[in-house]
Amino acid sequence: MNDEELLGFIVTLIKEEIGKNGSFSPFNLYSLHKLKDKGIEEDKYYFCIQKLINANAIIMTDEPGGIFYKRYKLTPIGNLMVGDSTEFIFLEPENYVKKLKEEINNIDSITISYIEESIKAYKEDLLLSSTVTLGCASENSILELIESFCKFINDPNLIQDFKKEWGIKSKYEKLKNEYKNRKVKTQIESEFKKLGCTPR
Numbered sequence: 001m002n003d004e005e006l007l008g009f010i011v012t013l014i015k016e017e018i019g020k021n022g023s024f025s026p027f028n029l030y031s032l033h034k035l036k037d038k039g040i041e042e043d044k045y046y047f048c049i050q051k052l053i054n055a056n057a058i059i060m061t062d063e064p065g066g067i068f069y070k071r072y073k074l075t076p077i078g079n080l081m082v083g084d085s086t087e088f089i090f091l092e093p094e095n096y097v098k099k100l101k102e103e104i105n106n107i108d109s110i111t112i113s114y115i116e117e118s119i120k121a122y123k124e125d126l127l128l129s130s131t132v133t134l135g136c137a138s139e140n141s142i143l144e145l146i147e148s149f150c151k152f153i154n155d156p157n158l159i160q161d162f163k164k165e166w167g168i169k170s171k172y173e174k175l176k177n178e179y180k181n182r183k184v185k186t187q188i189e190s191e192f193k194k195l196g197c198t199p200r
Helices: 003-021 030-036 042-054 076-085 092-104 109-123 127-153 156-164 170-183 184-195
Strands: 058-060 071-074
Touching: 003 042, 003 071, 003 076, 042 058, 042 092, 071 076, 092 109, 127 156, 127 170, 127 184, 156 170
Parallel strands: none
Antiparallel strands: 058 071
């Protein structure tokens, strides 16, 4: 059982525990003790539980006890990530990227690469690197959005105006203003209606 499979097992266990007593009731992870018979090192348990703590999904209570007897609680964020969701996406990199591609089927490959790199860095506790690469993914998505917007408007002068803006923040602010001033939303909704669908 690799780290991701063990994490999935722990999340399933948490779901079972909170299903008995409610989302914000304390729970323990005693059932993990059964996996020791399969030769899984205890350090792996600590590593996966720490991942959940780092993600602000669970917190430890003040009650004494070892890893199997210690009582934990879901945070409000954890309740959204684990308790209320039918799928646990955030800490499962492959599933996260798969879900992203399903939701945005034409997402740029460079953006995906940045996101994958960010998740890998996060898994290695390289939080600063993870944040930076996730920021790169966000910036690249904005640039892709601007490019699509300019193609839709088909205004060469607008393309040049965007090129004059140096920072990504100023580019994004200009995009919002142009979107509003040119009443593009109305045009887009009209195009979607012709296709028989609704813009998200």
